[in-house]
Amino acid sequence: MKHHLDECTYLQQEKPLHASEGNSSNSTMRPAWRLGMAALLSASLLSTLFPHPTEALDKTTANVGLEWDQTQHAAAQNLAAYPDNPSAAIKTEQIHVQKGISDPSMKPEGYTKLKREQQKAVDAVLQLFPVLAKTRVVDVNKGSLSSYPDRNPTSWHIRWEYTTGTSSSSFNSVVDSKTYEVIESSIGHVTELLDSHSYYPPQVNEEQALSQAWAILAAAAPSIKKEDIRYDPSRISSLPHALFGPTSYEFAFRVKVNGLEADHNLITMRIDGNGQLLEYFRGGVSDFPSIDSVAISEKQAYTRLTSKMSFEAQYVPIVGKGREYDYKLAYIPVTGQWPLDAVSGQELSSPWNDTYAQKEMKSFSPPDKVKPFEASKQPLEDADAALAIINRHFKVPDHYRLTNRSLNADWNDPKREVWMFNWHNMNQTGAWMDSYTARVDAATGQILEFGLRQYGGMPTNESGEDVKTLTYAKAQEKAIEMVYSLLPDAEHSLRLIHPAEKDRKRSTDGNISILFAQYHNEYPVNGGNAMVIIRPDGEIIQYTANIIAANKLDGLPVQASVAAEQAKQSWLQAMKLELQYIIEGGYRTEAGEVPVKTKLVYQFKAKDNPMQQYYVDATTGELFSAWPDSRENQTNLHEPPTDVIGHAAEKELLALWKHGVIFTDSDHRAHPDAKLSYGEFLQMLTYSFRPEIADSTNLPGREITLPFSDVEEDSPYYHVVGWAYQFKWFDSAQGESRRLNLERTLTREEAAKLLVKVVHYDKLAQYMQQDKQVLDLTDHGQIKAKGEVAIALNLGLLEAENGAFHPKGSLTRADAARIIIALAKLQGHTDQYIG
Structure with missing residues (x-):
């Protein structure tokens, strides 16, 4: 029997498709704020800027000193996510910042060849990370050509390189081209740069490191109003730090804009147990709409949202231990819960959050002359057997070569072993080659995924021949045949999502996406779905199925005991409507790119914890959290x-x-x-x-x-x-x-x-x-x-x-x-x- 373990624990999350996945030095590809700082565990040399704790308050030797009231310091340590009492936050005017004492003549190789404005951007990073004087500046340009989405297209992107012996490391920094304030930079992953590591017991405890974090803010972001900064520990993972390994602390600070909250406008940083800054990251974008552009009032927004708000009973996942999920029959809002654009009055929603209730759901009959899925009578012992199953259902173009076949634990269900395959386009050169990928359950022979990953978007007909454009009805027919042949009991567990004719959109390449929703006891299973993408010539280029196992749903209530309207009122009583900034876009869909934008919206937030998501139990009518606090929290x-x-x-x-x-x-x-x-x-x-x-x-x-x-x-x-x-x-x-x-x-x-x-x-x-x-x-x-x-x-x-x-x-x-x-x-x- 094989068991699966790994040296790291992964957090399950959805993320946009990047055009340059795999570039470890590309800082714009980091996950969202909660994980943006989570991968770096080593330390850096910054002792001149952030001194040993015994020197931290000695202003004659320390680069940064602090003066603040200890009562407010303690309040900051226990600051809730959205405090009603502003006096609980540490005031940045209590932070005393002094000039640096590091040798200004220490510059990285390549510095003298830069233009003055480029040097100014490099200097801004060196102020926070003087150890980078040991490196070489490779280039300094506005915008990034190596990542998608580029959230800072007009900022300076600095590429550094550090060489030791025969090995070298490269990494990026980003600096605002208007204010010359650092947007993001890190050195913790370049271990060769670091002269010391912090192990237990750390020289600087978490409270002292927080003091230094406040000082860094005052020095690194002088354009931000002091009263707009709030320390927010809820934005950082509450997992305990390991006793063994380098010690480091993560901190997050919310930054208001025009007096309003902006969930994505965060400053996060990592400081090690020696008081050395390892990473600094500033989220948000600069094009914040003016408050003067608000076209509807809060009362109007509330009426507009609640009047169209509807609740539907679904089997929803509840986060349990590790990556395990339990399911519960619960009411969730399916219309009227998304942010309402305060300027245009339009309700916003992401493509992956589109709700079942807004579309017609159709059952389907077994298609003629198509064999239903049958599990393999014995496990697939070798890759060739799994490959034969793929070839029976899909076609990989001849100029794609099989470059990887391996047996692994499935990323979506670690208890399941899967055969994984990759084919790369041999007609391409360079780092980013188009590829097909596939996953096959090694125990049952079920294809879990097959699809093309193309960095320039979904392909058109590669043969160049004229083909008859596939109709939407024919695409649905082909998709039904596919799921019927690849999924067990598909005609009973799936329903076809049948959008209105006006919503039947093709991608820019003419591809058609057909979606299916999983059902159980006549209720949708939240997160259970299948998708088939078909080219205009009828070739299936994408198939994915995320079906929740039946044993997860067995024994659950078969009918709701609470009315939908009662659930709606319970949910609204726990919510408040806020005017705030949110970020939208920065991802690709089959219809093309959705650019990054900041919008001013009205959005429902839980009164007791704005970061929490609540559902209503369809049996008891009680409100419950979708993310209950586990032992690690x-x-x-x-x-x-x-x-x-x-x-x-x-x-x-x-x-x-x-x-x-x-x-x-x-x-x-x-x-x-x-x-x-x-x-x-x-x-x-x-x-x-x-x-x-x-x-x-x-x-x-x-x-x-x-x-x-x-x-x-x-x-x-x-x-x-x-x-x-x-x-x-x-x-x-x-x-x-x-x-x-x-x-x-x-x-x-x-x-x-x-x-x-x-x-x-x-x-x-x-x-x-x-x-x-x-x-x-x-x-x-x-x-x-x-x-x-x-x-x-x-x-x-x-x-x-x-x-x-x-x-x-x-x-x-x-x-x-x-x-x-x-x-x-x-x-x-x-x-x-x-x-």
């Missing part, structure tokens, strides 16, 4: 465990609690003196490196075959063991026995053996079997793993007591906390990474 929000305060290991236990390593029970206790099992110690160690595993029931990626017969998929230690096995934390004897016996009480000797695996000193342990420190112990004869015990003692991870080691003795959770903190403090002091 609660880790740092509660008070510390009640039985930790005053404990001898309080400091260590609180550190582990803060970093998501230990949790509390229903009585809010952590049980620090409880004896530790082998599985619990393994779990604590693993969470120290990967705290997100605590709530990740699905970790996509690598295939791992676990050799242990007593670790089933439903075990609470399943992913813990998988991660530890992947990094070789188990010895060969454990693998041979095929049992880990995770529930057994952990002994001190077993802890030493596991710790040696974590620090990768296996060979050294063999060499230290006759270590004098161990041989001098009164109970050395009872110790089998003398080398491992010697290393644990020498590293200060374990200690002897009254001249004895007590190898069979047990450990408590508090003991484990001390060990893990001692291990964390070794980071940066060993010749290899710990882990």
